[in-house]
Amino acid sequence: MTARTSFWTTLSDPLIRQNPVTLQILGICSALAVTTTLATAVTMSASLTVVLTLAAGIISVIRRHIPDTIRLIVQIVIVASLVIIIDQILQAYFAAISRALSVYVGLITTNCLVLGRTETFARHHAPGPSMIDAFGNGLGYSLVLIVIGAIRELFGRGQLFGYNILPLADQGGWFTPLSLLLLAPSAFFLLGGLVWALRSIWVEQAEPPEHTPPLKPRSAK
Amino acid sequence: MSDVISFFLTAAFVDNMPLTLFLGLCTFLALSRRTESALGLGIAMIGVLAVTVPLNHLIYRGLLAPGAWGWAGQPDLDLSYLALIAFIGVIAATVQLVEMLFDRFFPKIHATFGVFLPLLTVQCAILAGSLFMVERNYTLVESTLFGLGSGTGFAVAVVMLSAIRARLAYADLPAGLRGLGIAFILTGLMSLGFAAFAQMAAAP
Numbered sequence: 001m002t003a004r005t006s007f008w009t010t011l012s013d014p015l016i017r018q019n020p021v022t023l024q025i026l027g028i029c030s031a032l033a034v035t036t037t038l039a040t041a042v043t044m045s046a047s048l049t050v051v052l053t054l055a056a057g058i059i060s061v062i063r064r065h066i067p068d069t070i071r072l073i074v075q076i077v078i079v080a081s082l083v084i085i086i087d088q089i090l091q092a093y094f095a096a097i098s099r100a101l102s103v104y105v106g107l108i109t110t111n112c113l114v115l116g117r118t119e120t121f122a123r124h125h126a127p128g129p130s131m132i133d134a135f136g137n138g139l140g141y142s143l144v145l146i147v148i149g150a151i152r153e154l155f156g157r158g159q160l161f162g163y164n165i166l167p168l169a170d171q172g173g174w175f176t177p178l179s180l181l182l183l184a185p186s187a188f189f190l191l192g193g194l195v196w197a198l199r200s201i202w203v204e205q206a207e208p209p210e211h212t213p214p215l216k217p218r219s220a221k
Numbered sequence: 222m223s224d225v226i227s228f229f230l231t232a233a234f235v236d237n238m239p240l241t242l243f244l245g246l247c248t249f250l251a252l253s254r255r256t257e258s259a260l261g262l263g264i265a266m267i268g269v270l271a272v273t274v275p276l277n278h279l280i281y282r283g284l285l286a287p288g289a290w291g292w293a294g295q296p297d298l299d300l301s302y303l304a305l306i307a308f309i310g311v312i313a314a315t316v317q318l319v320e321m322l323f324d325r326f327f328p329k330i331h332a333t334f335g336v337f338l339p340l341l342t343v344q345c346a347i348l349a350g351s352l353f354m355v356e357r358n359y360t361l362v363e364s365t366l367f368g369l370g371s372g373t374g375f376a377v378a379v380v381m382l383s384a385i386r387a388r389l390a391y392a393d394l395p396a397g398l399r400g401l402g403i404a405f406i407l408t409g410l411m412s413l414g415f416a417a418f419a420q421m422a423a424a425p
Contacts, residue, residue: 022401025247025250025251025401026247027247028243028246028247028250029243029244029245029246029247029345029346030243030345032243032246033242033243033244072313072342073310073313076309076313076342076343077306077309080305080306080309081306083305084302084303084305084306087302087305088302103349103352103353103356106305106348106352107244107345107348107349107352109305109309109343109348110309110342110343110344110345110347110348111343111345112247112343115343183416184240184241184242184243184412184416185409185410185412185413185416186409187243187409188405188406188408188409188412189405189406189409191405192398192402192403192404192405192406192409193402193406195397195398195401195402195405196395196397196398196402197397198397199396199397199398199402200395200396200397203396203397
């Protein structure tokens with residue numbers, strides 16, 4: 001019974017409660033860059049989840065044999081090899097999407113999320129739980145990417161996956177595309193809003209104020 | 222000469238790493254709480270980028286690019302798929318070096334960095350610098366300028382953000398927006414400002 005609950009919490013915790021992007025500030029770079037359309041967001045999510053799960057499995061299997069001093073290099077090399085494989089597959093079968101993703105597939109190597117999970121979890125746990133944890137984190141990451149990607153593509157172009165959903169004004173419909181949503185700043189605003197929404201629901205995630213004013217507090221009457 | 226300056230400014234401001242290309246955001250947000258650590262990060266970024274991009278350029282052109290082994294009778298050998306691993310190796314070594322130098326000469330900054338300096342190895346911006354260098358076919362001079370410029374752009378942006386975040390002490394934010402949430406929105410506003418540079422570059 002306990003094994004079962006821990007299986008589910010390991011898998012489902014990173015989805016929203018411990019979401020790697022919104023709570024742990026991991027893997028944000030790619031989360032924002034590839035979300036202009038839903039298709040690239042989904043491809044990126046799938047690639048990252050596969051790399052993360054496999055890397056966690058491999059590192060967890062050899063965790064007792066990696067010397068502590070060079071573990072970062074070993075982990076990065078494993079991750080980089082997996083990323084090269086994914087990159088080659090994408091270039092071979094999904095050439096257009098691969099071009100749209102540009103260098104960001106290669107950047108999965110340095111996605112803090114991958115190294116963060118292998119460093120904090122896979123290094124201390126058996127392959128099974130490590131892969132479940134990695135898969136859960138991959139899904140949590142994917143969830144954020146897909147939500148932001150869907151919002152940006154739907155309201156930025158009136159499309160989803162390249163199909164017209166909202167009739168565009170210049171084609172006789174009523175919807176005027178908000179082109180700001182396709183630009184860089186909107187991704188920051190959306191993610192900021194998402195973080196705000198999540199933290200208003202789960203109040204315990206809110207951070208304490210970072211700075212206190214250096215002046216004398218006025219309330220001390 | 223004006224080409225050199227405009228290339229540098231393009232790398233620093235028009236293609237600003239964190240604000241327009243979303244690169245290196247993890248450290249960008251995590252280390253911008255204090256101005257001192259932001260400054261340290263900025264300097265380290267300039268140093269690491271200015272060294273690794275030209276170094277990786279030499280390695281890529283000399284060993285990995287298609288036809289690089291032509292002199293050895295292997296004109297068809299294409300090792301460019303190994304670029305990722307080679308670049309990461311160079312970056313990891315450079316970061317290690319920078320960390321040792323900081324530890325020796327600036328122990329205070331080293332203490333503020335804590336866990337984040339080794340994380341520069343997995344800094345997307347640094348690897349991306351090298352990958353862009355390959356994708357855009359820069360020459361050696363261009364890649365040096367690109368490394369310096371993008372490092373400077375990153376440093377400017379992170380110091381600016383840390384200064385704004387320090388002013389947040391006077392703002393009464395909703396609890397859920399504190400920390401990460403408002404940092405994102407601030408970054409978005411800065412990114413809007415930097416979008417103006419892109420407009421200036423597009424205008425003749």
